[in-house]
Amino acid sequence: xxxxxxxxxxxxxxxxxxxxxxxxxxxxxxxxxxxxxxxxxxxxxxxxxxxxxxxxxxxxxxxxxxxxxxxxxxxxxxxxxxxxxxxxxxxxxxxxxxxxxxxxxxxxxxxxxxxxxxxxxxxxxxxxxxxxxxxxxxxxxxxxx
Amino acid sequence: xxxxxxxxxxxxxxxxxxxxxxxxxxxxxxxxxxxxxxxxxxxxxxxxxxxxxxxxxxxxxxxxxxxxxxxxxxxxxxxxxxxxxxxxxxxxxxxxxxxxxxxxxxxxxxxxxxxxxxxxxxxxxxxxxxxxxxxxxxxxxxxxxxxxxxxxxxxxxxxxxxxxxxxxxxxxxxxxxxxxxxxxxxxxxxxxxxxxxxxxxxxxxxxxxxxxxxxxxx
Numbered sequence: 063x064x065x066x067x068x069x070x071x072x073x074x075x076x077x078x079x080x081x082x083x084x085x086x087x088x089x090x091x092x093x094x095x096x097x098x099x100x101x102x103x104x105x106x107x108x109x110x111x112x113x114x115x116x117x118x119x120x121x122x123x124x125x126x127x128x129x130x131x132x133x134x135x136x137x138x139x140x141x142x143x144x145x146x147x148x149x150x151x152x153x154x155x156x157x158x159x160x161x162x163x164x165x166x167x168x169x170x171x172x173x174x175x176x177x178x179x180x181x182x183x184x185x186x187x188x189x190x191x192x193x194x195x196x197x198x199x200x201x202x203x204x205x206x207x
Numbered sequence: 208x209x210x211x212x213x214x215x216x217x218x219x220x221x222x223x224x225x226x227x228x229x230x231x232x233x234x235x236x237x238x239x240x241x242x243x244x245x246x247x248x249x250x251x252x253x254x255x256x257x258x259x260x261x262x263x264x265x266x267x268x269x270x271x272x273x274x275x276x277x278x279x280x281x282x283x284x285x286x287x288x289x290x291x292x293x294x295x296x297x298x299x300x301x302x303x304x305x306x307x308x309x310x311x312x313x314x315x316x317x318x319x320x321x322x323x324x325x326x327x328x329x330x331x332x333x334x335x336x337x338x339x340x341x342x343x344x345x346x347x348x349x350x351x352x353x354x355x356x357x358x359x360x361x362x363x364x365x366x367x368x369x370x371x372x373x374x375x376x377x378x379x380x381x382x383x384x385x386x387x388x389x390x391x392x393x394x395x396x397x398x399x400x401x402x403x404x405x406x407x408x409x410x411x412x413x414x415x416x417x418x419x420x421x422x423x424x425x
Contacts, residue, residue, distance in 0.1 A: 089221055
């Protein structure tokens with residue numbers, strides 16, 4: 063019984079960490095958009111759509127702890143991860159001009175912010191989604207053992 | 208219990224960081240805007256800019272205006288009231304920021320009316336009827352002209368004057384100054400060279416009153 067509890071505690075911590083990453087990302091996105099006034103491009107919006115609900119979904123799974131929250135959160139995290147990867151490929155120019163999904167408004171291939179010479183918003187997004195997906199996957203695998 | 212404390216504590220900490228960041232950021236922006244205006248005083252007022260009020264008025268409001276901008280037309284009567292409330296104390300200088308597509312043509316109409324000494328009546332007439340000549344944010348100079356009928360303008364002369372190359376140059380200069388001063392939205396106000404801390408009529412009134420008090424103390 064004791065051993066089970068410890069495993070549950072660890073899994074709770076992972077989901078909690080995933081929630082923390084999602085919340086920091088959400089607040090960061092809101093800060094960039096609402097406070098600093100950067101206009102999000104279409105792909106940024108899709109990534110937001112994947113990120114924002116994670117804050118609520120993961121929080122709901124924490125109290126009381128429900129490991130099945132992974133089932134509902136992981137698809138969002140993976141979708142966000144793929145979108146962020148696509149976005150980065152677009153910025154890097156690996157994806158040809160003709161299939162760019164954004165024509166009007168802010169072009170997604172524009173780099174609005176670069177910190178330390180290489181950190182861009184889509185990179186941060188990919189980073190966050192990868193951590194979240196990794197933590198959720200670990201939670202799932204740990205539970206199956 | 209520990210888990211709940213951790214969760215709630217983190218949530219509150221993150222929100223606090225967000226709010227603190229907001230204050231720090233807007234404070235920094237305000238400082239930067241002040242410094243930018245300070246460093247570019249020459250860009251604020253140009254000889255060619257239309258102006259209203261006593262030349263030696265202690266308070267000078269510089270307004271970057273787009274005749275097709277809805278907020279500009281909403282602000283205009285209130286700015287006039289503000290000036291009327293402090294007669295001879297406020298001078299207004301208008302700079303053009305025709306950000307709407309086609310707005311520059313309307314500015315040309317205003318400048319042509321200015322040659323016939325009808326700038327302010329023309330501006331007022333156009334701002335008051337903005338909705339009918341700039342439907343859905345698309346200013347149409349031909350429609351705008353019709354709203355100047357009652358002003359007794361020489362329309363033939365107007366048609367000639369709107370094409371004057373110096374109007375184009377004047378607009379280019381104003382747009383360049385707007386760029387230098389980081390004016391990206393209209394209306395943008397500078398009171399005695401200071402930008403508004405944040406946008407709003409209350410903020411404008413407060414800044415004007417602060418400058419009036421300063422002038423009275425001198």
